[in-house]
Amino acid sequence: MDDMPEDVLRVAVLAGEHERGSFRNVLEGEGLEVVLDGALELPLPATWNGADVLLVAMEGEQVDRTKVQGVLQQSPVPVLLNHGGIGASEIWSRRLIDKLHTLARRALPHAWVDAVQDNRPELRVVRDSGTLPDNSSPWLVVLGGSIGGPRALAQFLEALPEQLPVVLLVAQHISESYQDLLAEQLDRCGSWPVALVGDEQTLEAGQVWMVPAESAVELDDQARVIRSGHAWDSIYQPDIDALLEQVAGAWAGRCGVILFSGLGEDGSRGCTTISGVGGFVWTQSAESCTISNLPDAAGRSCRVEFSGTPAQLARQLALRCQPAQPGIN
Structure with missing residues (x-):
């Protein structure tokens, strides 16, 4: 172990006894x-x-979700939750390694790893103050994704600059029971605070809100998003199409959608609506997706103005939504 190169990725593994050897x-x-x-x-x-990243094997329904929550709260390094055990293909192995390398870029310095409780960065809390900064109207941009979406979202938020007049709504197909865990992990990826939508939130620039999977939401003309109390009328949870219809009606031309990696065609109909009110439609490039069905479907339904990697999409959003400078037309 002492002969390992200094730049090798060091992984801690928490798993059932029968899986540890396989992961190793x-x-x-x-x-x-x-x-x-x-x-x-x-x-x-x-x-x-000296671990750079923690890999946690989640054994289906046997894993105590409260325990997983505790791991995320206590870990001094980024955490990758593995579902479904060990894959049999080389592609699976390479994707696992790529995810670990991506997360490790957010690792804390090795000098901090022994002080688990004292030095772990606190999670940011999004506060609902009810007013828009500088009385300006921010952009509302929906980030939609499915399989491969969480990784792309993490890369996007990591590259997204601060101080943009933008509020982001995340519509990620994921089980309700893991939404808050995903929100916590995304919250650590950059400077933008991430939280799950509550019963009622005012949408303000600089915030990232995750749309609930178990409850449809409604947007009103007061820049609020409200849980409706009833389920999404779709096989998709949340329903990206339904959300985009709401956004187009409430925010008109000052809105947009970015569709990341995913399976299926959810969002393609809503993209047409967003484009029809003057909003923009962007997608993650196929070569950077785990599965490109979701962005590909958007391209078949309407004109996609821009396509790129998650980092390129973040930089393009900064250019598109930068506030106008005084004296510049």
Whole structure:
């Protein structure tokens, strides 16, 4: 272990006893170093042996979700939640390694890893103050995704500059029980605070709100998003098409949608509506997607103004929505 290169990715693994050896074989076979492995138990280990990222194997319904929440709260390094166990293909292995490398870019300095409780950065809290900054009208942009979406969203938020007159609504197909966990992980990816929509929120620039999976939402002319109390009328949870229809009606031309990696065609109909009111439609480039069905469907339904990697989309959004400078037309 002492002979490993300094720049090798060091991984801690929390998994069932029967999975640890398999994960170690996959990780070490791809040139990573497993510096710690153990059971998914709290409290977490006091010493992390210089780990850059934590891989947690979630064994279906047997995993205690409260325990997973505790892991996210206590971990001093980024966390990757693995669903479905070990994949059999080389493509699966490479995707796992790529995800770990992506998350590790947010890792804390190794000098901090032993002080788990004291030095872990606190999660940001989004406050609903009820007023728009400088009495200006921000842009409302929907970020839609499915399979591969969380990774793309993390890369997008990591590259997104601060101080933009934009409010973001995340419509990610994901189980309700894991939405708050995803919100916490995305909250750590950049300077934009991320939180799950409550019963009623005022939409303000500089915020990222995750749309609930279990409840449809309504947008009104007071820049508010409100939980309706009834389920989405769709097989998709949340329903990107239905959300885009609401956004187009409430925000007209000062809105847009970016569709990231995903399976299916949810959002393609709503993209047409957004484009029809003067909003913009962008997509993640096919080559950077895990699955490109979702953005491809948008391209078949309407004109896509821009397509790129998550980082390129973030930079383009900054250019599109920058506030006008005094004296410049």
